[in-house]
Structures are given as C-alpha cells and as structure tokens.
Amino acid sequence: MSENVLENVREDVAEWAEELDEIVKTQTQLADYRRQFIGNFSHEIKTPIFNIQGYIETLLDGAMDDESIRKKYLNQASKNITRLISIVEDLTTISKLEYNQVVMNKVEFDLIPLIYDVLDELTLKAEEINITLQLNSHGNNFLNVKGDNMAIRQVMSNLIQNSINYGKPNGETTVSLIDMDTYVIVQVIDNGIGIDEKHVNHLCDRFYRVSESRSRLKGGTGLGLSIVKHILENHNQNLSISSVIGKGSTFAFHLEK
Secondary structure, three states, rough: OHHHHHHHHHHEEEHHHHHHHHHHHHHHHHHHHHHHHHHHHHHHHHHHHHHHHHHHHHOOOOOOOOHHHHHHHHHHHHHHHHHHHHHHHHHHHHHHHOOOOOOOEEEEEEEEHHHHHHHHHHHHHHHHOOOOOEEEOOOOOOOOEEEEEHHHHHHHHHHHHHHHHOOOOOOEEEEEEEEEOOOEHHHHHHEOOOOHHHHHOOOOOOOOOOOHHHHOOOOOOOHEEEEEHHHHHHHOOOEEEEEOOOOOEEEEEEEEE
C-alpha cells in the first residue's frame, strides 16, 4: 500500500474518530439534560402533591369537623391542584412548540393595544407589591407587526409576570417599543432584584429557578421563559437578556414590521 493511500486512510480514520467523539459528546449531553429534566420535574410536582396529601389526611383525621379549618385546607388543596394543572398545561405547550405541532397564525396586528391589555390584566398582581406597570411607545400611537398575536400576547404576559415576580416593592416595569426601519424592538425593563450573570444563560431552561422560594411563592411554574423562547424561535427571533444584581433586568426581542 502506497504512502499516499496510507495517509488518506489515516486522515479518514481521524475524521471518523472526531465525528464519533462529537456523537458521543452530544448523546452524553442529551442524557445529562434528560436526567436533569426528570429530576427538576419530579421536584416541581412533589411539593404540590405532598401538600394536597397533607391537607386531605389532616381533614380525614378529624379536622373536617372544624368548619374554619375545613374551608382553609380545602382552599389550599385547590390552589395546589391548580398549580399541578398549570405545570401540565405549560409542559404540553412546550412539547407542541418543540415538535412543531403548533401552527403560528402570523397576521398583521397593532402591538400597542395588545400590550395595554396585558398590562391591565396584570395590574392587580403588580399592585400586591406596589409595582408600577407602564408602556413607553416612544411617541408611536400604533405599531403594526407581523406575528401570531395570541402567541406574542403569551410572550408579553410571561415576561411581565417574570418581572413582577423578581421585582422590588415600590418598583416599576416598563415595556419599551422602539420603532426601527423593518422591525420593532420590544423590551421589558424592570428595576428589580436583578439576576447573577451565572444564571442568565439558563433562564430559559425548563424549571430553572434563580430563587426557588420566591418564584414558588409567586405561583410560577418554572416554564414561562422556556415557552417564551420557543414561541420567539417559531417567529425566527431570539430572546436577549441582560441584568445587573440589585439594579434590574431587561428582556428584549424583535418583531418584523
């Protein structure tokens, strides 16, 4: 066998070895992600299930006869059931988005009234810790964009709720709309507690929580930003995140005009 042939064989073997290493690396990462997801999912559903079990067992052990305790525990059990339903619904939404089972009905619509509607819906939630919600359209009375208006509505709702969950008492959340030549920049800006840089790249991971106690207290499923990520990807857009501890965060994306 000539030297040239041997050299070609060596190069082919080296190339195959590199490809095999990449496959093994990818499979290992997928396995790690799968294990992490199962662990996070189990952790998320365990708390409401155990809570429901505890409330019901307490009632069955005799607390049912006390009307005030009965009503309180049944209300708490109901809240935990609602939380479980929310987790399942959000997981179903993500799965459909990942496997392209959701058809985006992209139409032209005015973004400004949509955002005002979302802000109105979340006003009571914001008022619980005295957070002010506002829209800065930079002088625009209307901004027509292309997209699935129901999906974009969910994106805005999830981002604004997230800003409230990690906001400071007496703080503010501003939705800023910047009109460019061919697209609109949408920013959700808050002056909340901020996010450490080490967490930023993981914020859109399923069930990832910067502060577990705070987000659970606020009722989040840990899936909101993951849903946002997938909806924006279905619009050929990405979510940009910047944050400074103690000063606040900005979540931004583009929409085609």
